[in-house]
Amino acid sequence: MKTRLKITGGIYLVLNPAxxxxxxxxxxxxxxxxxIQVVQIWNNxxxxxxxxxxIEHIAGLCRFYRVPLLINQEWQLLQASPFLDGVHFDGIPHYFDTILVNIGKPFLAGITCSGNLDDIAWADEHGLDYVSFCSMFPSSSAGSCTIVMPATxxxxxxxxxxxVFVSGGMTPENIIALKKQAPFDGVAVISGLLSAANPEQKVKQYHQALNYKAD
Known part of the structure; x- marks a missing residue:
């Protein structure tokens, strides 16, 4: 039987399939x-x-490291592919109960929150596995996300x-600055890693910043 992977925090990489x-x-x-602790395939x-x-190619790498693989928005792909562990929604999904019935098996799920604490309450009530705030800083990858305040x-x-993950323009430097203002469990990144000359070393820099202990 396949062991269900968990999401607890850390570095969350969003892949651009383009x-x-x-x-x-x-x-x-x-x-x-x-x-890295989580991988999501952006629906780009x-x-x-x-x-x-x-999905199968990406999953082959993720499985070796026991890292969960999620798809962005397209939950129907969980029915079509045995290689996905879950889905990330860009907001509260319509007809979530129907989605649960249609998928018909346990899966990981998270949503993007754009500064609305009602989204946190909904995700908690419905037993989601994590939430991600977008955007903490201006970012071309974050699209139309509004800027979220650390107090939120x-x-x-x-x-x-x-x-709780944070995303949008995250760098090792501003992670440390943000940690001084608010606690969080993980950081979601796209270009910060995909454009890096040495992603392995860059991940370690993100981890070092994420483990920074604010006074």
Missing amino acids: MELNLLLQKLADALKGG WPAGADKLSL VKEAKKMTRMP
Whole structure:
């Protein structure tokens, strides 16, 4: 029986499937060596993409390191692929109870929160595995996310025992600055790792910053 993986915090890598496949897999392999804890495939597919094949390639690397693999938004792919562990929703999903019935098996789930603490309450009530705030800092990857105040993250940590991630323009430097203002469990990144010359070393820098103990 397949052991269900867990999400507890750490470095959460969001993969851009529009990248050239070999480069994407090499960046992922290096990041996994560095110690990332979660991988999500962003639903930014290139035209004509073979989604199931790409998921299988990515999952082959994630499985070796026992890192959970999630898909962004497209929960139907959990029915089509045995290689996915869960789904990340960009907000509270409509008809969540129907989604649970349709998937028909345990899966990991998280949502993006854009500064609305009602989203935290909903996720906690529905037994989600984590929440992620977007965006803490301006970022091209974060798209239309509004800027979230550290005080909101601090309040969210009082409301739930779920892991709380922060995202949007996160660097090792501003992680430390943010830790001085609010507690959080993990950091979600895209370009911060995918554009790095040495993703393995960059992950270690993120970990060092995340483990910083604020006074």
